[in-house]
Amino acid sequence: MATNLQFIKSAESLSTVSSISVTDCFNANYDVYEVHINKIDITNTDWIQWTYLDSGGSPITSALYDEAVLEMLSYASFVESRSTGRTEHLRGMRGTSGISDLGGLKITIFNPYSSSSYTFSKVQSSGFVNGGGLFGAKGIYVLKQSATHTGIKVTATGANMDNVTVKVYGVK
Amino acid sequence: MAGSLIKIDEEIVSSAVASVELGGTNWDSSYDVYMVKLNNITGSVDTQHLFLRILVSSSPDTSANYDRARKQLKADTTFTNSSNTNETKTYIGQQIGTASNSQTNAIMYLFNFNNASEYNFATLEELSWRQAGNLHGNQGGWVHTVAQASNGVQFYMESGNILSGTFTLYGLKK
Numbered sequence: 095m096a097t098n099l100q101f102i103k104s105a106e107s108l109s110t111v112s113s114i115s116v117t118d119c120f121n122a123n124y125d126v127y128e129v130h131i132n133k134i135d136i137t138n139t140d141w142i143q144w145t146y147l148d149s150g151g152s153p154i155t156s157a158l159y160d161e162a163v164l165e166m167l168s169y170a171s172f173v174e175s176r177s178t179g180r181t182e183h184l185r186g187m188r189g190t191s192g193i194s195d196l197g198g199l200k201i202t203i204f205n206p207y208s209s210s211s212y213t214f215s216k217v218q219s220s221g222f223v224n225g226g227g228l229f230g231a232k233g234i235y236v237l238k239q240s241a242t243h244t245g246i247k248v249t250a251t252g253a254n255m256d257n258v259t260v261k262v263y264g265v266k
Numbered sequence: 267m268a269g270s271l272i273k274i275d276e277e278i279v280s281s282a283v284a285s286v287e288l289g290g291t292n293w294d295s296s297y298d299v300y301m302v303k304l305n306n307i308t309g310s311v312d313t314q315h316l317f318l319r320i321l322v323s324s325s326p327d328t329s330a331n332y333d334r335a336r337k338q339l340k341a342d343t344t345f346t347n348s349s350n351t352n353e354t355k356t357y358i359g360q361q362i363g364t365a366s367n368s369q370t371n372a373i374m375y376l377f378n379f380n381n382a383s384e385y386n387f388a389t390l391e392e393l394s395w396r397q398a399g400n401l402h403g404n405q406g407g408w409v410h411t412v413a414q415a416s417n418g419v420q421f422y423m424e425s426g427n428i429l430s431g432t433f434t435l436y437g438l439k440k
Contacts, residue, residue, distance in 0.1 A: 095273065097270060098271045135269035143344075159302050162402075164339060174345040176340060176341050202391075204306070214369075214395070215394055216371075216391050234393040234402075235393075235401075
């Protein structure tokens with residue numbers, strides 16, 4: 095029996111990069127996608143963030159990104175974070191490289207390819223902050239642009255990264 | 267969980283309907299866990315919630331046995347807790363309407379729907395672009411506190427009709 099969670103494309107870098115993109119992964123065959131990152135090495139304690147790629151493959155950096163994120167920390171009080179008019183979705187997964195690395199990030203994306211709808215997404219993630227502990231996040235996000243988006247670009251807030259794989263699935 | 271998501275039922279709404287049902291006569295009881303996907307759900311009346319009821323023998327259960335507990339995430343203001351007991355339905359989408367881009371998207375997982383000796387549970391991750399032009403969402407779940415088997419879910423608007431959207435039911439293959 096055919097599965098309805100279908101692998102589309104991935105991007106991987108084993109060497110140091112400032113960003114990693116999965117191009118042409120959104121298309122007319124799907125309305126809903128899952129993006130999985132199960133490991134990233136970064137040089138500082140940082141957020142893993144993302145932007146979308148437009149129909150020409152360029153990152154969208156207009157101040158059109160809103161988000162609301164519940165940060166769940168094992169070593170401190172929970173934090174309710176929210177912001178509007180950002181130039182990226184900032185709070186995806188937070189952690190520090192080391193023996194623990196960054197645990198995992200799952201982004202569910204709705205309508206990225208539709209030219210008649212905003213692009214919505216939600217996140218579940220877990221990371222580990224050196225000197226602190228477990229850092230979990232659950233968030234909701236919207237790119238307030240009704241346009242066709244063809245891919246995703248992942249970066250760390252202020253650092254390079256390596257040993258990273260980004261996998262994109264369609265939910266048919 | 268690649269390779270394990272099997273589509274059971276789907277309803278694509280392109281003109282106004284009072285309600286949408288997933289499952290019922292199309293229910294497949296061979297799964298332990300089900301996933302419901304809501305995509306681009308819109309309503310005909312401004313500032314209305316999207317509601318859910320379970321189907322028992324293919325009919326909506328209207329009894330006052332729905333409990334909910336969620337954290338409401340809001341991009342524009344302070345987060346809030348959303349909880350209540352003994353309601354006759356449960357809340358899914360949040361105050362959507364006819365404004366441009368106003369819609370609800372959500373993923374739910376359903377548990378124990380085929381077990382007549384357990385409550386029906388669900389997790390809920392939802393986000394709505396509200397009529398008011400801001401992003402709100404729910405992270406949490408709901409339960410129907412009657413030990414009975416169910417065979418689907420029904421969606422309807424607090425007031426007015428569902429105008430458009432895709433409702434999909436999957437089973438998680440064992």
